[in-house]
Amino acid sequence: MLKVIKYELRRFVNLYIILLAGCLIFFLLDFNKHLLMLYQLHASIIEIITTGLALYLIIIYILDDYKNKKLLYQKASLTKTQEFLGKLFTMIMLFGSYLFIMTFVYNLKLYILYKHHYLEYLRLNLDHTYLALIGRDFKEWLYPLHLCLKNTYTIVTLALMYGIFTKLREKRYDSYNCIVICFLISAIIYYLSNYLVKLLDETLPFLDFSYITPRLRAFGLEDYLVNILSVNSLAVVLLYFIIMIKFITKKRSDNQ
Amino acid sequence: MEIIKDTITFMYPNKLVFENVEIKINQGEIYLLIGRNGCGKSTLLRLLAKIEPYQFKLHLVNEKEISYMPSDLVYYSYMKIIDLLKFYDDTHHNFSLDFALKYLDEFKLNPKQKIKKLSMGEQKILNYLICLSKNAKLYLIDEPFPYVDLLNDEIFRNMIINRYDETKTFIIATHQINEFEKLASYCLLIKGYKTIECLSTDEIRSTVSLSVEDYFKEVMRYVKGD
Numbered sequence: 001m002l003k004v005i006k007y008e009l010r011r012f013v014n015l016y017i018i019l020l021a022g023c024l025i026f027f028l029l030d031f032n033k034h035l036l037m038l039y040q041l042h043a044s045i046i047e048i049i050t051t052g053l054a055l056y057l058i059i060i061y062i063l064d065d066y067k068n069k070k071l072l073y074q075k076a077s078l079t080k081t082q083e084f085l086g087k088l089f090t091m092i093m094l095f096g097s098y099l100f101i102m103t104f105v106y107n108l109k110l111y112i113l114y115k116h117h118y119l120e121y122l123r124l125n126l127d128h129t130y131l132a133l134i135g136r137d138f139k140e141w142l143y144p145l146h147l148c149l150k151n152t153y154t155i156v157t158l159a160l161m162y163g164i165f166t167k168l169r170e171k172r173y174d175s176y177n178c179i180v181i182c183f184l185i186s187a188i189i190y191y192l193s194n195y196l197v198k199l200l201d202e203t204l205p206f207l208d209f210s211y212i213t214p215r216l217r218a219f220g221l222e223d224y225l226v227n228i229l230s231v232n233s234l235a236v237v238l239l240y241f242i243i244m245i246k247f248i249t250k251k252r253s254d255n256q
Numbered sequence: 257m258e259i260i261k262d263t264i265t266f267m268y269p270n271k272l273v274f275e276n277v278e279i280k281i282n283q284g285e286i287y288l289l290i291g292r293n294g295c296g297k298s299t300l301l302r303l304l305a306k307i308e309p310y311q312f313k314l315h316l317v318n319e320k321e322i323s324y325m326p327s328d329l330v331y332y333s334y335m336k337i338i339d340l341l342k343f344y345d346d347t348h349h350n351f352s353l354d355f356a357l358k359y360l361d362e363f364k365l366n367p368k369q370k371i372k373k374l375s376m377g378e379q380k381i382l383n384y385l386i387c388l389s390k391n392a393k394l395y396l397i398d399e400p401f402p403y404v405d406l407l408n409d410e411i412f413r414n415m416i417i418n419r420y421d422e423t424k425t426f427i428i429a430t431h432q433i434n435e436f437e438k439l440a441s442y443c444l445l446i447k448g449y450k451t452i453e454c455l456s457t458d459e460i461r462s463t464v465s466l467s468v469e470d471y472f473k474e475v476m477r478y479v480k481g482d
Contacts, residue, residue: 003346057470068330071307075320075390077349 004078004086009093012057016094019049023102026111039110046102047147054095054151058158061087065166091155096148103144157189210226257283259394266303273299277452279444283316283393285420286439288457289429290472297429298306298327300446301396304427315426317393319352325387326358327444329379330386331371337382338367344386356389362411368459377403388415404467433469443468445475458470 027042064070073083161182168181260281264274289297289457292342302308305324331340335362345353360367363381384400393439400412416426427444428436428454437457445453460471 007343007346011334016336028465040320046260068326068328069332071324071326071330072343073347075319075324076347078347109408 001078001082001086001089004073004083004106004188005093006139007092008087012094016053016098020098029223041107042106046099048103050099050147051151051154052157053098056090057094057156059093061159068093084163084242088159088253090150092148095151099144099148099151099238124251138231153193157186160189161186169187179240257316259283260304260312260314262313263470264312266299266308268299268414269306272449274452275449277450279452280454281425281427282442283425285417285441286346286456287428288421288433288436288440288443288468289427289446290431290433290443292476295446297446298398300452301398301427301429304394305396312372314394321393323387323392323395323397325383325397325400329371329383333370333372336368337365337374340371341388341389345371345414346388348353348390350391352391353387356385359385359389359411359415362398363408368450376404377405377408379406379442380404384412384415388419393423395419395427397426397428397430399429399431403431403433413439417429433472434467437468440468443472445472447475463472 023045076083078086147202163181164185258280260279262279264277264279266274279300289300291297299308301324304312305322306312306319307324313477341353341356341360344351356366363385365378365381371379371382380400380403384397387395387397399454401409404412413436416450426439430436433443438439440457443455443457443460445455457468460466462470464471466474
């Protein structure tokens with residue numbers, strides 16, 4: 001698994017450095033500006049790029065399956081599980097480290113401003129940018145971790161659905177049936193994870209797990225349908241879209 | 257000893273490739289896989305390599321002992337040649353780095369060259385080198401020759417001779433029949449979606465007094481399109 005991580009990290013390291021450098025330069029360019037909007041904008045940029053990076057990586061891995069790139073590991077002395085876990089940890093390490101580095105820089109900047117200017121003003125007005133950590137409760141220090149877990153949740157759900165879809169296709173199920181089955185499985189995952197979050201919230205309230213996805217506590221069908229419209233579900237819709245493309249382009253044998 | 261004896265039926269959406277075609281491959285032989293464009297040579301190799309979801313019955317060979325050379329390059333573009341060879345050395349237990357480096361030198365390839373900057377011929381050479389550097393029991397080689405110069409052709413053949421022993425089987429899909437004719441003991445001729453004919457190359461030369469290439473031309477002239 002470590003071998004897979006080693007080579008996969010090297011594959012994306014250029015993109016990672018560009019994103020990191022770009023964001024850092026953006027932060028440093030307006031270092032002396034004290035507009036509140038900027039800090040809210042910075043927090044949104046960090047969130048969007050982290051989620052975007054996670055989704056980009058999973059899409060790249062799914063698209064690899066169309067191309068011959070899947071042959072790289074196919075006859076290797078690694079199991080499929082090792083390959084899958086290697087790729088999963090690569091994704092988590094990339095978007096996780098990006099998030100933590102950027103949150104650190106973001107808060108460092110706020111801290112320097114606090115020392116030289118007016119933190120009280122910032123503290124009062126940054127309540128909605130939940131990556132600003134300075135001078136707050138302990139649990140708020142966990143927010144970047146929550147965001148990281150949220151992305152991991154999305155990635156694992158998508159990978160699981162894609163994996164199930166591929167397996168079903170190999171077993172000669174019709175594509176439409178596969179999509180319906182994947183959809184039902186995603187519903188079950190939503191229900192289970194909602195229930196898990198509820199349990200965690202009750203048993204470890206100080207960790208404030210309610211920020212982990214899915215935030216909505218859906219236990220009825222109606223609530224589930226509402227959840228479909230949430231941001232995470234957009235990722236699921238994206239997967240359906242990819243599956244549809246795969247369905248259209250996939251070569252398959254019908255007489256086997 | 258047979259490593260493959262099976263009947264294949266396979267189709268892509270809207271295109272039947274094989275219908276109840278019998279195929280038999282013996283261990284320790286070199287096969288030439290020939291046929292017209294689009295007749296299913298690459299598909300057959302992908303089926304044998306278990307890349308397509310098809311449950312071929314293999315005897316004496318397990319899935320990891322198959323070395324498949326695709327017709328196009330499949331590697332990550334950030335890699336240099338040496339990175340790629342180390343990748344295979346790290347992740348494929350049957351890969352021989354020494355063998356690869358020895359032939360890399362013969363092919364006059366610079367190990368520090370980026371893969372995305374290789375010419376078409378160099379890409380083919382690299383694909384071929386990786387395929388043959390694995391100590392496998394079944395080698396499936398898809399179109400090794402386009403874009404490759406005459407001196408490298410010779411090295412290609414020497415590599416097969418070096419690798420060959422009675423436990424190893426080679427299936428080479430190619431249009432440059434003359435290049436491998438003397439090496440191959442059998443030729444698999446795809447005549448259509450219902451027939452794959454297996455002929456001994458010696459038999460073709462002795463009975464009809466034609467080279468394999470000329471025989472192929474004669475036969476295909478009379479085969480109806482599907």
